[in-house]
Amino acid sequence: MPVQRRKAGASAAAPASPPPKQAAAGGKSKTAAAKAGGKNSAAAGEPPATSRGAFDGVLAAVALAVALLSAICEWPIYLAYEKDFKRPAVAFTLNLGITAIISLAVTASPQVRSLKKSARALAAAADPPAAAAVAAAGDVAAAAAAAAAPRPPMKKAATHSVSGSAGGGGGNGSDRELRTTLHANRCLVLLKQGGRAEEALADAQAACRLRPRWAKAHLRLAQAQEACGGCCEAAAAYRRAGDLDPALAPSVGAALAALERQEARRRCRLVLQHGQRGCAVYDAAASPQPVSLGSLLTRLIATAGADGAVRLFCCSTGAALQQLVGHADRVTRLAWSPCSTLLASASLDGTARLWRLTAGASWRQGHAVAQAGPVVGELGGSRVSCLAWSPGSALLASGSSEGQVAVWRVADGACHHKLGSHGGLVTAVAFSPCGQLLASASGDGACRVWGTADWQMVVDISWPSGPVNSCCFVSLSAAGTAAPPAAAPTLTAAAAAAAAAARPLCTLLLTCHVQAQRHEGRVLLWDVAQRRHGWVDGKLEAPLATLDCFQGKVCSVDSWPAAGGSGSGSHPGTGPAAPAAAGKEEAKEGTGDEEALLAAACSDGSVRLFDLAAVVAANASGPAASSKATRKAAEAPLLEVTLPDGGSAGGPVPDWGSLVLQAAAHDRNLVALSPDGRLLAAAGPDRRILLLDAEGGGQRASLAGHGATLRALRWLGPVTLLTAGDDGTARVWNVSEL
Structure with missing residues (x-):
């Protein structure tokens, strides 16, 4: 016998016709049924027909x-x-x-x-x-x-009732x-x-x-x-x-x-305007150490513009301190000395100038913050292409567009030594952290290393990988010394820190090569200081490690921890970093698990992060100790992301996980690792600064504010970032709480 469908709230299904015994009490039963129906309708949430009619009547009357x-x-x-x-x-x-x-x-x-x-x-x-x-x-x-609103638990329906949805499961959906x-x-x-x-x-x-x-x-x-x-x-x-x-x-x-x-x-803390609007800022750099301006102890920010002027700003307040005038053409490079008392600027007029900070100057009283020093870098009318300070701030190295490399004395501005000429533009010069070596890279495909004791050439690297567009020194613990002794877990924190400090450092030369015909880029690591890997009979025959996963020119590189003592030409778009925070150092304390990172931005729009310590360890042990698969796994990037192109400016930011290459010009891509190695900053043609978690790879923030392509990207501290671009402004960002 089929069961009739009933309304929710009714206790039982109503029969088709009343029994004969109940017909006598017709009036009373109809009244009860009407009341029951009203209650059931109210329980179901539907107003009775009389109420609906009255409601419509009221609306019509109104x-x-x-x-x-x-x-x-x-x-x-x-x-x-x-x-x-x-x-x-x-x-x-x-x-x-x-x-x-x-x-x-x-x-x-x-x-x-x-x-x-x-x-x-x-x-x-x-x-x-x-x-x-x-x-x-x-x-x-x-x-x-x-x-x-939260509903009270419903009572279980009778077993003979039928669900209101087909199949009995549609009601829940x-x-x-x-x-x-x-x-x-x-x-x-x-x-x-x-x-x-x-x-x-x-x-x-x-x-x-x-x-x-x-x-x-x-x-x-x-x-x-x-x-x-x-x-x-x-x-x-x-x-x-x-x-x-x-x-x-x-x-x-x-x-x-x-x-x-x-x-x-x-997050934008300061906006520093360099001259008139539309005057592009080619470079911006902050003094490595705080300087005293009267009673104010602060760092200084210098900007170089297309108007040929260098301007100084207070990093704490953003106030414009002084305009340094002396160049006759655009200023393209800035480099602070490690002692923060000297500023070097390079211009297209073929000169490099030194600016000395005035001791005890107070900008509040109108005193000059810096005074013009000697003019250096004049080498036959060719323009100065790169600068680098020695670790002791006594010497300044420069490279020119005609392939000349020279070293200048800071005290009197005289040329200390002229080194051999390259066959093309000198793209970068860099001092080693210890100051005993000077490297110069050129578009002729050669990278030369000079000894600062006698200024003789130590090695001439001419590897068949195309022109060298950048070079710098990186430091990490020497291969084979990172592993702790058996009793390391029992060492105290102080003993572990002393043991870590006593480990010898391995200084490697990093060169970036590009082959335009094949659209390939390559990063090579050379052991030029210890001479233990790649040397045969006193000659450097091969690099220690090779990273050849780039499909274009490597535009910018940065390493963590920073080698220190390099220069403006060593890390395109980056500069001397503030002292690294002790977060990761303390995390690794007593474990012997050394950590070193290398970030690289390529013209194909990609940004890659490598475990530099793993790359060196896998290649330093030799082919007998590590297989080809092990070395390949170590050289694989920890992180590989793609920068959005300029066409997406003002629109949604593409997901960092996307590896689709964008058809846009990425020749000015910049990358920088924070001093604590926790964040990776990258900038592309879409004028955004993207902050990436160096450990997990997730995007932490996207900073939009510049109206043109960025030319400088530097960390001032673990949570402070400095950027500058063609829109004529330099900006200081606060990236805390990320």
Whole structure:
């Protein structure tokens, strides 16, 4: 016998006709049935038919009253302008009729009926009686809030009842979708009310838990996260919503751009304007050590511009201190001495100038912060292409566009020694950390190393890998000494620190090569100091390690920990870093697990991070101790990401995990590792500074503020970043709490 479908809330199915014994009490039974039906309807959340009719009648009466009131208010107008109306009574009657018809049509419109139907549906889906009451009044938002409230556990239905959905399992899915929609709608209502961001976030998280692949739930989660101040979490949720629903791409892009601007305004601490607007800043550098300006102890920031001037700013306040004038053409390079008392600037006018800081100067009293020193770098009219300071700040090395390398005495500005000439532009010069070696790289494909004791050439590296566009020295613990002794776990912290300090350092020369015909880039590591690897019969025959995974020119490199004592030409786009924080040092203390990182930005738009210690250890042990697969695994990048191109400026930031190469010019890509090795900063043609977690690889922040391509990217400290670009400004960013 088939079981009849019954309404929710009814205790049993009603029979088709009353039994004969109950027919006698017809009136009483009909009354009871009507009361029971009313209770059941109320329990289901649907108002009775009489209530619905009364509600519609009230709406019609209100519409007619509005029409009559409007006509009464217009009657004096008809009387006042009776001469304009030939028959004012007819016009008044016609206006009254049209108003009444419009009011009734609006009342009976599908939108109003849909509103009432939605309110009744929401009330029917909710267990609390408050939802039914507000639905009867037509308040959909209140009904949604009441329906999304926690519901009491439902009693188990009778075993002979039939589920309202086909298959018996569809009801749970419909209920889940409805509750998700209610949570999302209530989240939006709470966000618009303001001051209830935490409650809105809880609703958005509940919606995402119920339907993890619903794009609108993630969109509401992003809006709630943004209201709570979680910019990184909001950006991730926005991107997730865009991935789930491509139709949301325009709104997601606009939201990400607005979020990025808001984050940039919050993190930009100083904006330093170099001269007039539109005057490009070619370089910016901060003094390695604080200097005393009267009672103020602060670091100085120098900017070099297209107007031929060098300007000094206070790093603490951003105040413009002094303009250094002396060059006749654009200033392209800046380099602070390690002692922070001298500043060297190179210009296209073929000279390099020294600027000395005035002892005890106070910019508040109008005293000059720096004074012009001797003019150096004049080598037959060729322009100065790169600069490098010796560790003791006594010598300054320079390279020229004609291939000449010279060393200058800082005391009197005289040429201390002229070294052999290269066959092309000198792209970089660098002193070793100990100051005993000087390396010069050139576009002729050679990198030469000179001894500073007698200024004789130590080695001439001419490897068949194309022109050398950069060179620098990197330092790490000597291969084979990183492993701790057997009793290392029992050492105290002080003993472990002393043992780590006693380990010999391995100084390696890093060269970057490019082959334009094959669009290949390569980074080579050479043992030029210890002469233990790659040397045969006193000659350097091979590099210690090779990193050849680049599909273009290596534009910028940076290492951690910093070797120190290099120069402006050693790390394109980077400079002397502040003293490294002790976070990672303390983490590795007593374990012997040394850590060294190398970051490289390529013209193909990629940024790669390598474990330099693993690369050196795998190649220093020789082919007998490590297999080819082991060396290949060690040379594989820890992290490989792609910078967005200039076409995406102002739009959404592509995901860091994407390895799709962008068809854009990335010749000025910059990269820099923070002094504590925790963050990796990178900048490309889209004018953004992207901060990446060096350990996990996740994007931590995106800083947008520059209006043109960046030319300088340097860390001033673990949480302070300095950038400069063609828009004529230098900016100081605070990246704490990342």
